[in-house]
Amino acid sequence: MDLKAYLKEQCQRIDGALDLYLPKETELPYSLHKAMRYSVFAGGKRVRPILMLAACQAVGGDTARAIPAACAMEMIHTYSLIHDDLPAMDNDDFRRGNPTNHKVFGEAIAILAGDGLLTEAFKLISDPLFAKDTPAEARLAVIREIAVCAGSYGMVGGQVVDMESEGKEDIDLPTVQYIHTHKTGALIKAAVVAGAILGGAGERQLAAITRYGEAAGLAFQIADDILDIEGTTEEIGKDAGSDEARGKATYPAVMGLAAAKLEAQAMMDEAMRALEIFGAEADPLREIAQYIVQRKN
């Protein structure tokens, strides 16, 4: 398959749907809706929504059914970035080369834009307008999966432990594992599980996709840690080596660079094995995972 063309096409579908679903800048309150849109359209690669569509396809589902939930997933990802960048959190002025939300709109609007995006995500999945013949039970299961993975037992919990570990000397491997599987891994897993549910997956398919999501999610984050060390500032769009400078808990920091690379590969192998029950319909899931782990930015 032509992965580049596939990613471009799916990205365009997602962007078009996001533009349709998000409140317009011409609707009150203008400042809020402008801020919400600013960060959603600030150059994200739409990894999570594309993974959701790919998982839906892998189990033989109609990907059109997964578009609203895929957009909801991107809204949740975007809200988490807006809040993470706040002065009280990571205090970042730039993301993907653009000023962060609070630098443009101020802290108060940035907090509320994040809150608005998180709420909008659940509104979107529960909207009967976009149900597309998906059974109500499946939509509830998707809401549940996403809320568990985005909440205090998932992404939000991972961010807390990440923050509390920053600068500490004696971070151990279980802590880094907790941070990675929660802060980034959980939402990746939720994306593919939700895609499989919306695609009408059977039990065996769902278990395979879940294993894929867990392994790939961890592989992505270890690859990210490695990229922070090996990439150039130009390639990764932020200061190279910033994790180390900040005393961030990373795989290379606790086990060394070589072992971290082996671990990323082991996770990737596990993700590929999980997909063995599928045929060519899971090729997008396979190729996206390989691409993300080998990427240079």
Added chain:
Amino acid sequence: MDLKAYLKEQCQRIDGALDLYLPKETELPYSLHKAMRYSVFAGGKRVRPILMLAACQAVGGDTARAIPAACAMEMIHTYSLIHDDLPAMDNDDFRRGNPTNHKVFGEAIAILAGDGLLTEAFKLISDPLFAKDTPAEARLAVIREIAVCAGSYGMVGGQVVDMESEGKEDIDLPTVQYIHTHKTGALIKAAVVAGAILGGAGERQLAAITRYGEAAGLAFQIADDILDIEGTTEEIGKDAGSDEARGKATYPAVMGLAAAKLEAQAMMDEAMRALEIFGAEADPLREIAQYIVQRKN
């Protein structure tokens, strides 16, 4: 009916369920779950969840069905208070006589505790464990109603306009109406509409409950504005006259105190009229509304 005994009993039901549903302080991340619980159990009167149960009862439903959504509503209300109190927003050090969340746990944890509570709310309503024979379609409709009313077209939108209006000289009535119907009114309306849906309301009942919620929600907020002027600091648990000192957009500020009192009464009358199609089963809704508008704190 003995309103005091009724409120106490419902409050205990809600508090017991919240304690059951909320993540424990002994679960990772401890600091986050401690912060989430701190604000949920900081002396709230549980107005929104009790209204939800009362609306469920008014339409002849089993109130046990509405308990999870009622708790979800309180979590959303609590998250909004935590974020509103942040230094970047209203910068309040105390709420109901206790230090605000960020004063105890720091800004970062306060932001994340709010995020966690908002997410937990949607997890709770979509949890099959607590479905209690409620049809999936009804639970989806409740999620949708709450998300619309809590999001950028509802509560979050109201907070933005409230903040942007603070200290401005020329605030007009439509702006104050927008703030009140969105910032507080929307969640009150969502509470009773959700209760009615979970109680299995027919179309006519749902329309009546919606009208009640809109009118009562506005009456509550005007009463709050009046209380800020007429109450003592001791009675209302915050500095009396603080709205005026801050240049807040309120009904008394734009139309004078006497006219604001008439407007609150007119809204209350409308709320009572909306309930005329119900018998004694709507007495809790009637009495709660009267009580809240006449309260001294």
